[in-house]
Amino acid sequence: MRILVLSDIHANFPALEAALASAGQVDEIWCLGDVVGYGPYPDQCIQRLRSLENLVCLMGNHDAAVTGKIALESFNQEARHAIYWTRKQISQENKEWLAGLAEHYVIGKATLAHGSPRSPVWEYILDPVTASQNFSEFDTPVCFVGHSHIPVIFTYIGERLPAYWEIPSPGTEIELTSRSIVNPGSIGQPRDHDPRAAFGIFEPDRLTWTPLRVAYDVDSVQSQIRAAALPERHALRLSGGW
Numbered sequence: 001m002r003i004l005v006l007s008d009i010h011a012n013f014p015a016l017e018a019a020l021a022s023a024g025q026v027d028e029i030w031c032l033g034d035v036v037g038y039g040p041y042p043d044q045c046i047q048r049l050r051s052l053e054n055l056v057c058l059m060g061n062h063d064a065a066v067t068g069k070i071a072l073e074s075f076n077q078e079a080r081h082a083i084y085w086t087r088k089q090i091s092q093e094n095k096e097w098l099a100g101l102a103e104h105y106v107i108g109k110a111t112l113a114h115g116s117p118r119s120p121v122w123e124y125i126l127d128p129v130t131a132s133q134n135f136s137e138f139d140t141p142v143c144f145v146g147h148s149h150i151p152v153i154f155t156y157i158g159e160r161l162p163a164y165w166e167i168p169s170p171g172t173e174i175e176l177t178s179r180s181i182v183n184p185g186s187i188g189q190p191r192d193h194d195p196r197a198a199f200g201i202f203e204p205d206r207l208t209w210t211p212l213r214v215a216y217d218v219d220s221v222q223s224q225i226r227a228a229a230l231p232e233r234h235a236l237r238l239s240g241g242w
């Protein structure tokens with residue numbers, strides 16, 4: 001069984017399409033939230049996800065903001081601008097779909113959360129101490145999280161010890177231990193200085209994770225961001241992956 005795990009699409013349709021094509025045949029698709037925000041193709045991304053069979057999709061903080069579930073004060077000015085813009089772009093039906101997404105999901109051998117199992121919509125797992133504090137918050141062998149836009153694997157090595165962490169090389173299959181927190185990175189706005197879309201394939205039967213990257217047409221997304229008069233910073237960061 002092959003499961004495509006992706007996160008933080010951020011309304012970047014060309015990046016989403018490239019990842020779906022590159023992943024090939026999969027049995028399930030798990031999306032960890034932030035379908036919209038920052039980028040210029042929110043309706044197209046939602047529509048594409050809704051067309052996929054065997055999709056599980058979570059709600060991220062940007063999705064929650066667009067649907068009015070959380071206050072906008074917690075977002076910086078540029079992110080907030082994109083949230084207002086997105087509200088005007090997406091159809092009522094797609095807004096309702098976003099509003100109905102789950103914050104937290106347990107499926108087979110995995111727990112899914114946008115930020116962390118302890119605080120699904122908000123907490124960033126960026127360091128081994130925060131990761132270690134989250135191992136008691138899920139019961140499955142693996143927990144997948146997004147939100148930080150950084151591909152990383154945290155492994156449990158003992159109570160009150162900071163987790164072991166590694167940044168995996170794309171294309172290399174990794175055998176997970178029975179207690180891991182895995183972040184696939186971001187499809188639409190990578191922040192590890194690699195502009196390619198980040199995602200991965202989880203094989204639950206063998207408990208393996210294969211991180212992957214794929215290049216897409218960054219120029220066309222930047223042009224679309226400018227045409228929509230979204231913040232210039234959202235365009236610039238795509239070419240450098242920050």
Ligand code: ZN
Binds near residue numbers: 149
């Ligand atoms: Zn995000």
